[in-house]
Each structure stands twice: as structure tokens, then as C-alpha cells.
Amino acid sequence: MxxxxxxxxxxxxxxxxxxxxxxxxxxxxxxxxxxxxxxxxxxxxxxxxxxxxxxxxxxxxxxxxxxxxxxxxxxxxxxxDPVYGCIGAIALLQRKMIELQHDLALARARLARYAATTSSAIISSDRVSMGPFGEFQVPAASCGGFIDSFSLNSYEVNQDAHMYDFSQIPYV
Known part of the structure; x- marks a missing residue:
């Protein structure tokens, strides 16, 4: 010893x-x-x-x-941190972990939608609707549906993101 x-x-x-x-x-x-x-x-x-x-x-x-x-x-x-000490550091790390889990869930949802759109359909027109953001011109090589995965479907995912509002977690 x-x-x-x-x-x-x-x-x-x-x-x-x-x-x-x-x-x-x-x-x-x-x-x-x-x-x-x-x-x-x-x-x-x-x-x-x-x-x-x-x-x-x-x-x-x-x-x-x-x-x-x-x-x-x-x-x-x-x-x-005289008030919270190491508990403040723990709370900060937990908050970051929750935010990263949320970001990972959004990324997985976008990836799943991208995989679904590339395997089921190819962009058939030369215009893509961006929901409330209007339309834009798609180049001849449309990246195999990549742009489509970030169109209306991603907007819907972001609309659901309000239920993951982490601003109410006390910040330390």
C-alpha cells in the first residue's frame, strides 16, 4: 500500500x-x-x-x-462553481447528452426517409417543393434523390421537434 x-x-x-x-x-x-x-x-x-x-x-x-x-x-x-460544484458539471453533461440523443434521433429519421425515397422513387419532375419555403430547380443529376430527403419530409420532422424542447431543463 x-x-x-x-x-x-x-x-x-x-x-x-x-x-x-x-x-x-x-x-x-x-x-x-x-x-x-x-x-x-x-x-x-x-x-x-x-x-x-x-x-x-x-x-x-x-x-x-x-x-x-x-x-x-x-x-x-x-x-x-461554488453553488453547484460537481453536480453542476454532471447536470451540464446530462443536458448535452440529451441534446445529442435528440440530434441523433433526427439524423436517423432523415436517413431512414432518405433511404426510403431513394429506393422507392426517383425525382420525376425538375422542381421540388420545399413546403413553406417554396420550390427550387433541381439539376439534371439530382443526386439520386438526396435532395428529396431534405424536402417536405425533413420539414415535418422539424415540426415534431418542438416536443423535444430542452430549454426547460435547468442550466447549470
Whole structure:
């Protein structure tokens, strides 16, 4: 385990910041090395040295490394966003995931309509209706129905997109 590794005579980052002598049985030494002073400074600023030592004493020794990493991550997030902390980052990622799932669903619907139009019909006239956007001239080589897939069918998909309004999700 990390706590049984031999240490150098230098104080750990916690003892340096707290301006005290680092003892051989220092609870912070295995997890806050002297070359990472900012890590402990952030954790100390958010949680306090006393609370961190209490947490480390209560946690089994094999889980202390992960506990310190979690505390450091939470402290970093809390310093960046004092109100929401890491929950704000989680909420932001969830919102982005929902938006990407919506975009993927729209892309799949367009792809399915494109596949259906290219396999069932070829543009028969030289004009394509764009629903409320009017008509436009199609060149002689009509890209095998590609333009048709983004005509009225895509407009209908976009009309249904209002039910996926994610603006009501709280932004963090």
C-alpha cells in the first residue's frame, strides 16, 4: 500500500501548508505529496484539514487513495462553481447528452426517409417543393434523390421537434 512506502524527509503538502512538522504517522503524507501543494490547498480551502483527517481516519485504508481523489475533484469543482460544484458539471453533461440523443434521433429519421425515397422513387419532375419555403430547380443529376430527403419530409420532422424542447431543463 501507499502508506507503507518510505518517504523522504520532506514534509507533505498538508504539513507545509499548515506550517507544522510532518510526523512519520502523518495521515496526509501518503496522499498529499510535497510536490503537489495545490492539491491539498484546494481540498483544505473547501473542506478544512480537520474534516479531511476525520474522513481519512473513518475510511478503510485501501479506499483512502480514491477518497482523496474524490475530495480533490469535488474541491476543484466547488472552487470553480461554488453553488453547484460537481453536480453542476454532471447536470451540464446530462443536458448535452440529451441534446445529442435528440440530434441523433433526427439524423436517423432523415436517413431512414432518405433511404426510403431513394429506393422507392426517383425525382420525376425538375422542381421540388420545399413546403413553406417554396420550390427550387433541381439539376439534371439530382443526386439520386438526396435532395428529396431534405424536402417536405425533413420539414415535418422539424415540426415534431418542438416536443423535444430542452430549454426547460435547468442550466447549470
Amino acid at each position: 501507499r502508506s507503507q512506502e518510505p518517504r523522504s524527509s520532506a514534509s507533505c503538502a498538508a504539513c507545509k501548508l499548515l506550517k507544522r512538522r510532518c510526523t512519520p504517522n502523518c495521515i496526509f503524507a501518503p496522499y498529499f505529496r510535497s510536490d503537489e501543494p495545490k492539491k491539498f490547498a484546494k481540498v483544505h480551502k473547501v473542506f478544512g484539514a480537520s474534516n479531511v483527517s476525520k474522513i481519512l481516519i473513518e475510511v478503510p485504508e485501501e479506499q483512502r487513495e480514491e477518497t482523496v481523489n474524490s475530495l480533490a475533484y469535488e474541491a476543484e469543482a466547488r472552487l470553480r
